[in-house]
Amino acid sequence: MHNINYIRENPTEFDNAMKLRGEKSISTKILEIDKVKRETQTVLQNILSERNKLSKEIGNLKSKNKDANEQISKVEELKIKINSLKELENIKENELNSILIRLPNIPHKSVPNGKDESDNLLYREWGSKPEFSFSPKLHYEIGENIGLINFEYATKLSGSRFVTLKNQISKLERSISNFMLDKHTEENGYVEYSVPFLVKKESLFGTGQLPKFGEDLFTAGDDHWLIPTAEVPLTNLVRNEILNINQLPMRSTSYTPCFRSEAGAAGKDTRGMLRQHQFTKVELVSVVEPHQSDDELERMLTCAESILKDLNIHYRVMTLCNGDMGFSAKKTYDIEVWLPGEGKYREISSCSNCGDFQARRMNARYKNEDKNFFVHTLNGSGLAVGRTLIAILENYQMEDGNVEIPEVLIKYFNNKTLL
Secondary structure (H helix, E strand, O other): OOOOHHHHHHHHHHHHHHOOOOOOOHHHHHHHHHHHHHHHHHHHHHHHHHHHHHHHHHHHHHOOOOOOHHHHHHHHHHHHHHHHHHHHHHHHHHHHHHOOOOOOOOOOOOOOOOOOHOOOOEEEEEEOOOOOOOOOOOHHHHHHHOOOEEHHHHHHHOOOOOEEEHOOOOOOOOHHHHHHHHHHHHHOOOOOOOOOOOEOHHHHHHHHOOOOOHHHHHEEEEEEEEOOOOHHHHHHHHOOEEEEHHHHHHHEEEEEEEEEEOOOOOOOOOOOOOOOOEEEEEEEEEEHHHHHHHHHHHHHHHHHHHHHHHHHOEEEEOOOOOHHHOOOOOOEEEEEEEEEEEEEEEEEEEEEOOOHHHHHHHHEEEHHHOOOOOOOEEEEEEEHHHHHHHHHHHOEOOOOOOOOOOOOOOOOOOHOEOO
């Protein structure tokens, strides 16, 4: 949600920012509606003041047994005007909000200009691509060859874009999530939460999925939605809260299934586990003071990177351009892991600073010296578990079809070194 005061004071800058996000100039319309709304409020306040004055006169006249019919008649006339003005105020308020809630966040000044992923910039990279003495296989070829990944079973149960994992690969998925949670809670300073997988629309509105991106979500009856990421429940923990400044920064993590309709992904990544309707992820969320959020984004990115460093898997970090960022983000880094079977990089994490954009939608604030301020929120994958599983299968595959277990995961396999 946008700060209307900022738009009033900086209409040109606001329009320029929206153009960078692929939106049309809209400040003129916003300010016209806002002007009518404020003028209506001014007139309304004057009439309410007049009504209160007349009400006192009526009380005084009646206490003296004098005729107050003229004043009473005026009050009745004012009531009609008040109701009409309140209705107009509500109409303009709703009209204004209907525009503001569908506009994306203003990009940070350091975000590169661009229209799509081809305009993203390399921020840094780590490690090197593995070398094989054989032609590396794709993750689903590895899993199907050893009988531990099955898409036909999943299709029979649920349709396309689902998978069933079995035995050691199922255990590998579980081990990855345990390792990530242990790392983030014991070393990276995050507090683990177990959260609901079903949320109400207010929560999805708060983080920016609703109303604009409803087609990307799965509903569960009239009142609930399946979460697309644990960002939604974790961030909404502070919705309608006024935090004490001593509670900040708040850093939370959760391992959950994620559910996405992939409405815009027809024909993309139809083979394998890269783009599923249901997948698992360890999410990182931070709630901080405004002056901390830029540094907190770098910290969160480092925490997410630490997982791949411990797994010894090559990756690169990309700074997303204006046109490739998510709706609520003001700045985003994508971590892209190298998949030798595919011979390309694939996103495994997005870490975003949302500034006060989500906080304004959630009314999430903190108190400092008897004043309330909106918090800044950040979120990131730490990491997507399914894609980490894919990365391990492809980077640790052996010529005989087996897969080595990364050293940091061996303890979760009773010291076994192979699947």
